[in-house]
Amino acid sequence: MKMIPYGRQDISEDDIQAVANVLRSDYLTQGPVVPAFEKSVKDYCGAKFAVAVNSATSALHISCLALGVGPGDIVWTTPISFVASANCALYCGARIDFVDIDPLTYNMSMDCLSVKLEFAEKEGKLPKVIIPVHLAGQPCNMAAIHSMSERYGFKIIEDASHAIGGRYLDAPIGNGRYSDITVFSFHPVKIITTGEGGMALTNDPEIANKLVRLRSHGITRVQEEMTHITDGPWYYQQLELGFNYRMTDIQAALGLSQIKRLDEFVKKRRKIADRYNKYFADLWVTTPFEAPDSYSATHLYIVRLKLNEIKFSQKDIFEWLRSCGIQVNLHYIPIYRHPYYEKMGYIKKDYPQAEAYYAQAMSLPVYPALSDLQQEEVVQRMNTPIGFQTLF
Structure with missing residues (x-):
């Protein structure tokens, strides 16, 4: 019996050739293809910065860190999502809570969010970050969430793992108009794939720099970010505790080819x-x-x-x-x-x-x-x- 899966990747000969070209090149990891893929995604979405990583889970984690999430903070998300949407807050030592879903879209309910925020304000327990999830590729009501963020002071990470190629208010998801960071997934069953991989998009240069450092051990080679003058051309500094969350050129080559379709x-x-x-x-x-x-x-x-x-x-x-x-x-x-x-x-x-x-x-x-x-x-x-x- 031949199985019909719920989802699967679509790999073309051009995709295979793109990966083969990297395998024959001088760079397999930190070469020119990752920044080329980042540029293709940010240009498609209309965002200013894009930071590629090895999974959307990693992107969610460092996005929380880039927004200052830590012990004592509260993050809210939807209960109808993969566990990574909540785990990312726990990785940072924060607490997680959930907002019930809308019965039509299955995304975060704006009515429930509004009521929960009012109550949290009275209790002195407002969230530091809210992570709406675009379930199945359908965008949340981001304009309403953004409006509430201006009143209550929380930051927003769009978990758009399902949603690259979608649009909201006739603009590409990922443009950052209504959020601080947008996260995409490139797992094989997603819209486009890099095998495993993810990306965080933002319009804030400080957030972008933080994301870049956090994906690579907290290290910088940028003189302006260092604490003292460089010792020489070999020099770099670890400014904070980061992670090895980098995407490879092999993965990026597949993504760069896939995004054309x-x-x-x-x-x-x-x-x-x-x-x-x-x-x-x-x-x-x-x-x-x-x-x-x-x-x-x-x-x-x-x-x-x-x-x-x-x-x-x-x-x-x-x-x-x-x-x-x-x-x-x-x-x-x-x-x-x-x-x-x-x-x-x-x-x-x-x-x-x-x-x-x-x-x-x-x-x-x-x-x-x-x-x-x-x-x-x-x-x-x-x-x-x-x-x-x-x-x-």
Whole structure:
């Protein structure tokens, strides 16, 4: 049985040649291709600075550090995300809290955020940073979040791991108009890939310099940043405790080649989503909502199962589709449900929309190379009997 994954990379001969060219060059790690890739991304997004790293998790970590997150601080994010969106705050010694999701977009709820901020202000427990996550490639309501940041004084990191190639208010996600830093992921199932990799974009030169140092052990070779005059051309200084989070030229070469097809990838993903929407118009699922001010990159195609209309459970349907070779997935288990976070005392009833989402959500296959026949197979299986009984 040939499997249909929920997502996968699309590698061309040009991509392979780009990587091979680096392997034949003088530089495999810190050569000219990483800055070329950074420039291509920042130019595409309309940001002033871009800092490539070895994963989006690393980008989130050093972004928190660059904004001064540390012990005693509080960071807020959404519970419906991969754990990296919350872990990055804990790496810095800060505390993490969650804002429930919007029932339509599944992104951070603006109503819940507004109420939570009012209460936190009264309690003297406002967050230092908020990390909205653009789930499945659909941007959050960044204008509203930015407006609240001006009132309450928090910084913003957009976790746009799913969203490169998407747009918000007719401008590319990553332009930095409504946030301090935007983070992208280049994992193989994302919109474009570098194998593993990530990037942080900002319009602030001081933040950019800090990110550059933190990705490479806290080291600088810039004379203006040093504490005294250089000892010679070999000289560098470690100014702070940083990390080995650098991206290689090998990875960057793949990304630099892939970004040439970024718009093509997103168009193909959106076409697949449009076909699903038509197929499922009368089925027992709720198809993804797209806000009118958004252009989703469609990293994921998430449906909500109308379990009250059928006699099967979420698990039944999930296992049935997997048994048919369709590798559906669930994005995501609410972060507070993981054992590591359960110990911190989060209460499920505080996040009713996240709980309802988790009980009904399912991610169906969507990636540029998904053929019409494969998509029709997915749709057919969604309408096919489990054993001798129909799903609807």
